[in-house]
Each structure stands twice: as structure tokens, then as C-alpha cells.
Amino acid sequence: MKRIGILELLTDRAKTVGERALHLFLKKQFISITPQAISVWCRQMGHHVRYTTFYGLGDPQANLPNDLDILFLSAPTYLAPLAYALAKIYRKRGVRTVIGGAHAKSFPHDCLRYFDLVVLQCDRALIAALLNDEFAPGSVVSSAKPYDEPPTVEERLPEIKASGFIRGRPHWGSSIPMLASVGCPYSCDFCTDWNVRYRALSTDRLEADLRFTGQHLPKTVLYFHDPNFGVRFDETMAIFERIPPPLRNRYLVESSLKLLNPERLKRLRDTNCLGMAPGIESWNGYSNKAGVGKATGSEKLARVLEQLHELRAYIPFLQANLILGLDVDSGDEPFDLTRDYLDRTPFVWPQIHMPMAFGGTPLFDTLLREERIHARMPFSFYRQPYLTVKLKNYATLDYLRRMDAILAQAASNRTLWRRWRMSRNPMIAAANYLSTLDLRNDVAELQATVNHLQRDPKMRAFHASESDELPAFYAHAYRKQLGKYAEWMPVAESAPILSNEPVTPVGGGTIQLV
Numbered sequence: 001m002k003r004i005g006i007l008e009l010l011t012d013r014a015k016t017v018g019e020r021a022l023h024l025f026l027k028k029q030f031i032s033i034t035p036q037a038i039s040v041w042c043r044q045m046g047h048h049v050r051y052t053t054f055y056g057l058g059d060p061q062a063n064l065p066n067d068l069d070i071l072f073l074s075a076p077t078y079l080a081p082l083a084y085a086l087a088k089i090y091r092k093r094g095v096r097t098v099i100g101g102a103h104a105k106s107f108p109h110d111c112l113r114y115f116d117l118v119v120l121q122c123d124r125a126l127i128a129a130l131l132n133d134e135f136a137p138g139s140v141v142s143s144a145k146p147y148d149e150p151p152t153v154e155e156r157l158p159e160i161k162a163s164g165f166i167r168g169r170p171h172w173g174s175s176i177p178m179l180a181s182v183g184c185p186y187s188c189d190f191c192t193d194w195n196v197r198y199r200a201l202s203t204d205r206l207e208a209d210l211r212f213t214g215q216h217l218p219k220t221v222l223y224f225h226d227p228n229f230g231v232r233f234d235e236t237m238a239i240f241e242r243i244p245p246p247l248r249n250r251y252l253v254e255s256s257l258k259l260l261n262p263e264r265l266k267r268l269r270d271t272n273c274l275g276m277a278p279g280i281e282s283w284n285g286y287s288n289k290a291g292v293g294k295a296t297g298s299e300k301l302a303r304v305l306e307q308l309h310e311l312r313a314y315i316p317f318l319q320a321n322l323i324l325g326l327d328v329d330s331g332d333e334p335f336d337l338t339r340d341y342l343d344r345t346p347f348v349w350p351q352i353h354m355p356m357a358f359g360g361t362p363l364f365d366t367l368l369r370e371e372r373i374h375a376r377m378p379f380s381f382y383r384q385p386y387l388t389v390k391l392k393n394y395a396t397l398d399y400l401r402r403m404d405a406i407l408a409q410a411a412s413n414r415t416l417w418r419r420w421r422m423s424r425n426p427m428i429a430a431a432n433y434l435s436t437l438d439l440r441n442d443v444a445e446l447q448a449t450v451n452h453l454q455r456d457p458k459m460r461a462f463h464a465s466e467s468d469e470l471p472a473f474y475a476h477a478y479r480k481q482l483g484k485y486a487e488w489m490p491v492a493e494s495a496p497i498l499s500n501e502p503v504t505p506v507g508g509g510t511i512q513l514v
Contacts, residue, residue, distance in 0.1 A: 002069040002131055004042050006051040007060060008035045008101075008163075009075040009083060012481055014056040019441070022434045023056040029164055029175045030055070033150050033225060034100065034122070035074050036159040036177070040151040041124045043158075047131065053163045060086060068093075070131070073115075074101030077358060078383035080496075081478070084114040085488035091116070096137070098130065103379075106192060106359035108140050110379075110497040123147040149202050150179055153209045153217075164220070172427055175223040175252070176213060180206050180236055184227040186256065188279075188286060189362035190323065190355070193227045200232050207239050214247030221274060222251035230259035237264075240271040250274035252317075257307050258288065265314035275317030275428075277351075280304055283337045284328040301337045305344055312347050316424035317431075319349040324403065326355055330393035335402045342409055346418035349435060350410050354387050354403065365500050376468045378494035380478050385446035387463070396463035397453045404446050411439040449473070470494070 011027040014020045031053055039051035050068075054060035060082070064071070071090045075083040080103050087097045091114075099111050100119035108118045117135055119126070120142040135141050153160070153176060160176055161168045183198035184191070213222060229236070230253075240248070252275040253268075260278070268276070279286070284296045292303040304320075311318055322341075324334050342350060357364040357373050367373050372390040381388055385407065391399055409415060416436050423429035452473040453459050461467040470491065478494060479486040 002047045003065060003067055004047050004049045004070050004072070004131075005064045005068045005095075006035050006039045006042075006049065006072045007064060007074075007086070008032060008053045009060065009073070009079045010053050010055045012056060012079060012082070013483060018437045020057060022438050024166070025171070025173045026431065026434050026438075028053070028055040029173060029223070031163045031175075031177055032074060032101065033156075033177045033179055035072065036156045036163070037147065037150045038072055038100075038122070038127055039159050040155050041127050042131070045128060045131065051159050051162055061089070066093075068095045070096045070098065072098045072100065074099070075103050076101075076383075077103040077106060077379050078381070079103075080107070080110070080379040080382075081482055081489045081494060082485055085482065085485035087114040088488050102192065102358075106361075106364075107379075107496065107498075109499045109501065112138060112140070113497070117141055121146045146182060149205055152205060152212070153178075154212050170217060170220050172219075173221075173431070174219070175221040176217065178209065178222045178224045178251070179226060180224055180229065181226045181231065185231055186228070186286075186288075188281065189366075190326075190358075191227075192358055192360055194361055196227070198228070198231055200235065203235065203239050206236075207242060210240065210243050210249070211247065213249050214243055218247070218249065220249060222249050224251060224253045226254065228256055228259070229253035230255040230264065233259060233264055237267045237271065241267070243271075245272075248272040252276070254278070257292075257304070260307070260311065262310065262314075265311060269314040273315055275319065276311065276315045277319040277321065278307075278311070279321045281321065282323055282326050282328060283334050285326065297333060298337065301341060305341070308345055308348055317349070317428050318347060319351055320345075321351040321353070323353045323355060324406070325391050325394060325399055327392045335406060338406055339409060342406070342415065346415055347422040349419075349432065352403075352406060352410065353384060355389055355391065356382060357389050358382070359498070359500065368498060368500055371465070373498060374462065374465070375498055376462075376470045376495050377474065378470075378478050378491075379496050380481050380494070381474065385442045386449070390463070390465055397450065397460065400446060400450050400453065404443065404450055407439060407443045407446060411436055411443050 008031060010030040011023060014023045039049050042049045050065055052063035073083050073086065083099060090097055097115045098117045098119060099115040100122065104111050104118050105120055111118045116137040118140045120140060123143040126143040164174045164176060179201060181200045183196040184193055185198050187194045213220060248271055250272050254277045257278045283300055292300050295303055308318065324338060357367045367389050374388050377388045387396060387400060419432045420429055423432060456471060458467065459471040459473055462471050475491045478491055482489060
């Protein structure tokens with residue numbers, strides 16, 4: 001019997017009172033399913049398990065016992081330095097450290113600098129083998145395929161209470177991570193799921209989960225992590241429609257605009273769909289996914305606006321994802337179209353991103369081959385509003401100024417007031433307010449970056465790929481983000497290993513790298 005800790009890092013440290021509220025009620029809900037599944041499997045195998053998350057308040061070690069045998073850790077890439085610092089601390093205590101999740105999948109070579117084992121994908125059998133010490137330290141391990149089914153909501157209830165609730169009780173923003181399918185029929189080059197085959201999961205388990213939450217957790221929101229929810233729409237919605245209306249929880253999904261039409265939107269509304277996040281992706285590409293054929297530019301904007309207004313008639317909350325600065329973008333047009341889009345859709349929460357090169361994607365391979373990734377930039381900056389790559393058609397300072405104007409418009413008092421007026425219920429209004437505060441933090445960070453670029457020639461040389469010396473501005477921000485953990489992950493160690501060398505063996509299994 002082993003003493004097992006499972007820690008999921010959700011976000012960085014909250015620094016202000018406003019951030020504390022944002023993290024407590026919103027970012028605390030960024031929980032994933034797989035860490036919860038591993039916790040359930042370990043409990044079912046008879047081990048002592050402590051599952052916890054870090055959402056920016058307190059200390060990430062606070063809820064973990066001091067006598068662990070194994071620590072499982074999951075983190076997004078921008079929290080990798082914190083994950084590495086924790087791995088150093090626990091390895092020094094003799095704890096075997098294991099990392100999985102998004103960052104491990106994207107950058108396994110870099111993870112092996114600090115973790116004993118790196119897991120690319122897992123199932124219950126692989127976790128059992130890992131707990132039996134069947135893998136040597138320095139290994140990247142993987143099941144032959146992802147797990148067929150996650151544990152049910154009822155089985156995950158202890159983990160859900162420990163993560164999404166406050167003192168074991170749900171609140172107005174509590175959500176439960178759900179999964180009805182994996183993979184996506186589209187292969188966007190920036191997406192880490194670009195090569196994951198679409199596969200629907202068990203409809204029996206989905207129905208059992210919907211009935212359990214409706215009976216026992218009626219006030220929670222079900223957040224479906226499916227990369228594309230509407231692929232087998234009729235089959236999936238038939239399950240939702242079997243649930244009696246009084247037992248239907250509100251739920252959130254991501255879906256391509258191409259898969260939606262008025263009849264499908266009516267079924268989503270009638271089964272209590274609270275929110276949807278379609279992907280616009282770019283004004284000059286990925287148009288088929290948006291359901292606008294080959295339309296680009298102003299024609300695509302006009303058709304997307306029509307679709308979003310149609311969605312609003314059925315779905316209370318909308319969020320749309322957009323990337324500016326991809327290689328298909330140039331000149332003023334993408335930014336002019338985005339300003340017009342923001343002005344005409346205040347009811348849509350705008351997720352506006354800079355290009356980001358995550359390992360394992362075709363975009364990463366292209367940028368690595370063309371030497372357009374800033375190799376000295378720590379993983380801490382693989383998040384908005386930082387630029388970690390060299391753009392094809394924009395100088396860095398010009399691009400960041402343009403992005404500053406866009407994000408400032410999205411976070412302005414005028415836009416916030418219009419969002420409030422168009423919010424369908426108090427929960428959406430509160431979420432919009434807290435998210436706007438978060439976006440204003442991004443604007444402040446971006447403006448600080450622009451100001452330093454304007455006056456620091458070394459920083460400009462770094463972004464022009466004329467120097468590989470990390471600018472003092474980024475070194476200071478790196479240490480500030482890590483706080484006391486910066487001594488465990490000093491700036492001198494912060495340069496990542498960027499590699500697209502394949503590590504997953506055919507048929508899964510394990511591969512020894514060191």
C-alpha cells in the first residue's frame with residue numbers, strides 16, 4: 001500500500017484582492033478529469049490517496065501529506081517552472097515524481113530534467129504498473145491508447161468536492177468536468193488534439209452521470225471537456241433528452257459553428273445548455289470549421305456575426321476563440337475586423353490569443369524548423385499576453401501595440417457595461433465582471449511589455465532573434481511569478497528543451513530516454 005499525492009496546478013498565484021475572488025470562484029473550476037480518474041483508480045486499488053488542486057491561493061504543498069511515496073502532478077505549460085520546483089522538492093525527500101497532462105504531452109524531453117516519469121496518456125492498467133514500480137526512472141510511459149471511460153461522477157465525487165466546491169459544498173460557480181467524446185474531426189495545426197481520432201464514449205455512462213448530477217448536485221454546472229461536442233450530435237442529445245426536465249443540470253460545451261443549425265440549437269436550449277464556445281480561430285483561415293466555406297476577411301466576419309446572433313437566441317452565454325498574428329495574417333485587416341467584431345458582439349466573451357507553439361503540433365514543428373521560437377524564453381511566458389515566437393508578417397513591437405489596443409477595447413468600461421446589459425442572468429453577469437478584471441490584468445502586463453520594448457534595445461534584439469540573452473524584464477517577471485519557488489528553479493535553468501523528436505513507441509508502452 002502506497003501513500004499517493006495527486007496535485008493539479010490550475011493557475012498562478014493571486015496577487016490582489018480582485019484576483020483572489022477571480023481564482024476562488026472561476027479559476028478554481030479549471031479542473032481536469034484525468035487527475036481525478038487517477039485518484040479514483042488509486043483509491044480503488046487500496047492505496048492512501050490525497051487529491052488536491054492549486055488555484056493560486058495559499059501554497060501548492062499545503063494540502064499534501066509529508067510522507068508521500070509517489071506524487072502525480074499535472075500542469076499547463078506556463079506553470080511548468082512551478083511544477084519543476086515542486087518536483088525538485090519532493091525528489092529531495094525521496095518521493096517518486098510523475099508528471100502528466102498537457103505540458104507533459106507537449107514537452108516530455110524537458111519534463112525529464114526534473115521528473116522521474118513522464119506520462120503521455122494513461123489507463124488504469126498503466127497506473128497499476130506504475131504503482132508496482134515497473135518503470136525505471138527516466139522513462140516516458142504511455143498506455144497503448146487513452147482510457148476507454150473515465151470514472152463516473154459518483155465515483156469522482158470525493159475529488160469533485162475537494163476541487164470545485166468550497167468546504168465540500170457547491171456554490172453558484174461550481175462546475176463538474178465531464179466527457180462525452182475525445183478527439184475532433186478537424187486538424188487545426190495549433191491544436192494539441194490535431195491528430196487525436198474522434199471517439200464517442202459510453203452513452204450508458206453519460207446517462208448515469210446526467211441522472212446522478214440531476215438528483216444529487218442540481219445546482220452545479222456540467223462542463224464538457226470534449227474538444228468538439230457536436231460531432232455525433234443526434235446520438236449525444238438523445239441521452240440528454242432522456243433526462244426529465246426537472247433533473248437537467250445547466251451545461252457548457254465547445255462546438256464548431258459548422259455543426260450548428262437552428263434545430264440543433266433548439267435541442268441544446270431545451271436540455272438546459274448554459275454556454276457554448278465556438279472557434280472562429282482566424283479571419284483568414286480555418287473557415288471550413290466555422291461553417292463559412294472558403295470565406296475569409298470581411299466576408300467571413302459578416303457570416304460569423306450572423307451565426308453568433310443566431311446562437312444568442314438559444315444559448316445564454318457565448319465565448320468565441322480567435323487567434324491574431326498567424327502566418328495567414330498581415331497588415332491592418334485582421335485587427336480592423338476584430339475591432340468591428342468586438343463592437344458588434346458585446347454578448348460574446350472574446351478569447352483573443354497570440355500564436356503559441358506547443359510541442360506535438362504542426363505549428364510547433366514549422367516554427368521550430370524555421371527557428372522562430374524564442375528558445376531562451378521560459379515556459380512561464382507560454383500564456384497570454386506574452387509573445388514567445390517570431391511572427392512572419394509583423395514586427396514584435398508593432399504587433400504588441402495592435403494587440404494592446406484590441407485587448408484594451410475588450411476590457412473597457414464601455415464594453416463591460418454593454419456586456420452587463422446583455423447578460424441573461426446574474427451568474428453570467430458576475431462571470432463577465434470577474435473575467436474582465438482578469439483581462440485588465442493582461443492589458444496591464446502587455447502595456448508593461450510594450451513600454452520596455454520601446455526603451456530597451458536588448459529586449460528588441462531578443463525578439464528580433466538577434467540575441468539569445470533573456471531580457472532583464474522577463475527574468476524579473478519570471479522570479480516574481482514563482483515567488484519563493486524561484487530559488488528552486490532559478491533563471492539560469494529556465495531555458496526549455498524544445499524538441500520535436502518523437503518519444504511515443506508504436507503501440508504505446510515505455511521508452512527510456514536517459
